[in-house]
Amino acid sequence: MINSSQIVDIIKNYDIKNINIGVLGSHSALEVMDGAVDESIRTVCICQKGRETPYLRFKRLSNNVLILDKFIDMINPEFQKKLRNLNVLMISHRSFSVYIGYDNIENNFLIPIFGNRHLLRAEERTAPKNQYYLLSKSKIKHPQLHKPQDISGPSIVKVQEAKRKLERAFFFVNSYNDYLQKTETKIKNGLISRIDLESAIIEEYIIGTYFNFNFFYSPLRNDLEFLGIERRLQTNLNDFTTSLTAKQQLELDIELQNIEIGHTPASIRESMLEKVFELGDKFVNTVNQEYPPGLIGPFSLQSIVTKDLDIYVYDVSFRVPGNPILSTTSPYTKYYYGTTFGVGRRIAMEIKEAISSDRIKDIVT
Numbered sequence: 001m002i003n004s005s006q007i008v009d010i011i012k013n014y015d016i017k018n019i020n021i022g023v024l025g026s027h028s029a030l031e032v033m034d035g036a037v038d039e040s041i042r043t044v045c046i047c048q049k050g051r052e053t054p055y056l057r058f059k060r061l062s063n064n065v066l067i068l069d070k071f072i073d074m075i076n077p078e079f080q081k082k083l084r085n086l087n088v089l090m091i092s093h094r095s096f097s098v099y100i101g102y103d104n105i106e107n108n109f110l111i112p113i114f115g116n117r118h119l120l121r122a123e124e125r126t127a128p129k130n131q132y133y134l135l136s137k138s139k140i141k142h143p144q145l146h147k148p149q150d151i152s153g154p155s156i157v158k159v160q161e162a163k164r165k166l167e168r169a170f171f172f173v174n175s176y177n178d179y180l181q182k183t184e185t186k187i188k189n190g191l192i193s194r195i196d197l198e199s200a201i202i203e204e205y206i207i208g209t210y211f212n213f214n215f216f217y218s219p220l221r222n223d224l225e226f227l228g229i230e231r232r233l234q235t236n237l238n239d240f241t242t243s244l245t246a247k248q249q250l251e252l253d254i255e256l257q258n259i260e261i262g263h264t265p266a267s268i269r270e271s272m273l274e275k276v277f278e279l280g281d282k283f284v285n286t287v288n289q290e291y292p293p294g295l296i297g298p299f300s301l302q303s304i305v306t307k308d309l310d311i312y313v314y315d316v317s318f319r320v321p322g323n324p325i326l327s328t329t330s331p332y333t334k335y336y337y338g339t340t341f342g343v344g345r346r347i348a349m350e351i352k353e354a355i356s357s358d359r360i361k362d363i364v365t
Helices: 004-012 029-038 053-057 071-075 077-085 094-100 102-107 117-123 131-137 176-188 194-198 238-243 246-251 270-290 331-337 343-356
Strands: 020-024 042-048 064-068 088-091 155-158 171-173 201-204 209-218 223-235 259-266 297-305 311-317
Touching (some): 020 029, 029 053, 071 077, 071 094, 117 131, 117 311, 131 311, 176 194, 223 343
Parallel strands (some): 042 064
Antiparallel strands (some): 155 171, 155 201, 209 297, 223 259
């Protein structure tokens, strides 16, 4: 496992005044690079052949576009040497975790990563000290977990898609028989596999309004910031449920897949902000104890607010949570800094502060 002394040794050989922010060309790369450029930091975008077009067309954002046959080729020692020669600090996002893999990130990727590389795995519900463990330890409410035979009301099944490993095939069930029928249909149609179903998670379905609460923890300032809220657009769910009447929906036999395809902004009423900050503070305190050196940078608590104004967290992101909409719509960053910006710029600001205060080793692993 890569340890802190190895990363510190690499940083010692970096030209800190000429840092490049590196990002895998997928998920939230544009947001990350936009924030870097706004803070006058150079960028490196690592693309997979055939998926480089956006990163070449938005010419302002990337100083270097490096194209590989496959994302996993980033692990090649010669390519890693090239990144180190460019003084790259890597930014993690969901695609980075999926395509490079936790084992490689923790053991083979000898590039400084902004944030805690050993925390990324906790996002997976099958990991030992996973997000459920951390939420429970924080005394934060989350949906109860069910075994298939215990389903007795509205529940959501979270399972990996069979073909697209970046996507999770969420679907709703009401009973054990409903679960059996729907899983068999989805396996038959090739949407999920029987093997992946064995590690699926079944949660109670909480009725309420969902908010993705996006935070940023700065170890340099020992401070938690609430950056803002966004919500997800999902195909083929959102416009199906908003453009058709209930009668029309019942008449159509359409498989809903809940695939995230976009984002919309949101805010929350001011009297709820105390609960939002309490939520973030409790989570940071727990993670800092359980996963030293703790939280570094952005994380998201994807939540449901019930009619009783209780907050239930149903998912956690321990890295850049693909939400570019914050950069133009969040009033909360303006309350802190007098201007509206997103997660990418906040990361770049932290890196600049670490460089100027000679504390870069405190924000990378």
